[in-house]
Amino acid sequence: MMTHGDDLLISGAWLLGIGSLTAAIGQTQQTLTGTELGKDLVLKGNGIEALGNSLQAIGRTKMLDSENESSETYFIFGAWLEAAGNTTNAVGVNMQLNGSEVEGEKTDALGSGIQGLGAAFGAFGAFLTEDSLSRSLEIKGNSLIAAGSFFESIGNIFILNEKRQLGEQILLLGSWAQVFGAFILIDAFYLEVENEHPSEGKSEPSNQYSYPKHYL
Known part of the structure; x- marks a missing residue:
C-alpha cells in the first residue's frame, strides 16, 4: 500500500513530465517560427x-529514514534546487x-543552471542507492534533465551574445532532453x-469454502 510520501513523489513526477512537455512544445513553436509564439507555454x-x-x-x-538518509538528502536538496531553478x-x-528581453534571458540562463545542478544532485543521490532497475532509470532520467537544463542555459548565453539562431536550436535540444x-x-x-x-506474498489461493470429507 502506497504511503502519502509515495503519492507525492509520483504526483510530482507526473507534473514534471507534463510541465517539461508543455515547455518543450512552447520552445518548439518559438524556435520554428523565430518569434515569441510559444513563450507563454514555456x-x-x-x-x-x-x-x-x-x-x-x-x-x-x-519517506526519509535512517537507512536511506544519505542518498535521500541529495534527492531532497536536488529537488528543491530544481524547483528554485524552474521558478527562476x-x-x-x-x-x-x-x-x-536581456534581463529576462540572463535570469532564464541562471534558472536553467540552477535546475541542472539540482538534477545532477538527484543523479548522484540515485548513484548512492542500492543497485536496481529503478536506480538505473533515476540516474538516466536525472542526467538527461541535468544535461537538458545546462543546454538551455548555454542556449540563452548564445542568444545574449547575439547568436539567436544557434541559441534557439540549443534551447530546443535542451527542452526535449x-x-x-x-x-x-x-x-x-x-x-x-x-x-x-x-x-504481500502471493501464496496459492486457498479454497473459499471447506468441504467435509466423506468416507465410504
Missing part, C-alpha cells in the same frame, strides 16, 4: 515543473514577455514504490 511549463519538483521534495522528506526560469520568461528525462523518472518512481512496498 512560462506555464516551468511553473508546472516547479510545482512537481516541490512535491517530489516533500514526498522524499516524508518562469520569472525570466515573464520578464521577456513584458519587454525586459528534459522531456525524455522526466518520463524516464516516472517509470523509475513507479518501480521504486513497488520495490519499497512489494505486494
Whole structure:
C-alpha cells in the first residue's frame, strides 16, 4: 500500500513530465517560427515543473529514514534546487514577455543552471542507492534533465551574445532532453514504490469454502 510520501513523489513526477512537455512544445513553436509564439507555454511549463519538483521534495522528506538518509538528502536538496531553478526560469520568461528581453534571458540562463545542478544532485543521490532497475532509470532520467537544463542555459548565453539562431536550436535540444528525462523518472518512481512496498506474498489461493470429507 502506497504511503502519502509515495503519492507525492509520483504526483510530482507526473507534473514534471507534463510541465517539461508543455515547455518543450512552447520552445518548439518559438524556435520554428523565430518569434515569441510559444513563450507563454514555456512560462506555464516551468511553473508546472516547479510545482512537481516541490512535491517530489516533500514526498522524499516524508519517506526519509535512517537507512536511506544519505542518498535521500541529495534527492531532497536536488529537488528543491530544481524547483528554485524552474521558478527562476518562469520569472525570466515573464520578464521577456513584458519587454525586459536581456534581463529576462540572463535570469532564464541562471534558472536553467540552477535546475541542472539540482538534477545532477538527484543523479548522484540515485548513484548512492542500492543497485536496481529503478536506480538505473533515476540516474538516466536525472542526467538527461541535468544535461537538458545546462543546454538551455548555454542556449540563452548564445542568444545574449547575439547568436539567436544557434541559441534557439540549443534551447530546443535542451527542452526535449528534459522531456525524455522526466518520463524516464516516472517509470523509475513507479518501480521504486513497488520495490519499497512489494505486494504481500502471493501464496496459492486457498479454497473459499471447506468441504467435509466423506468416507465410504
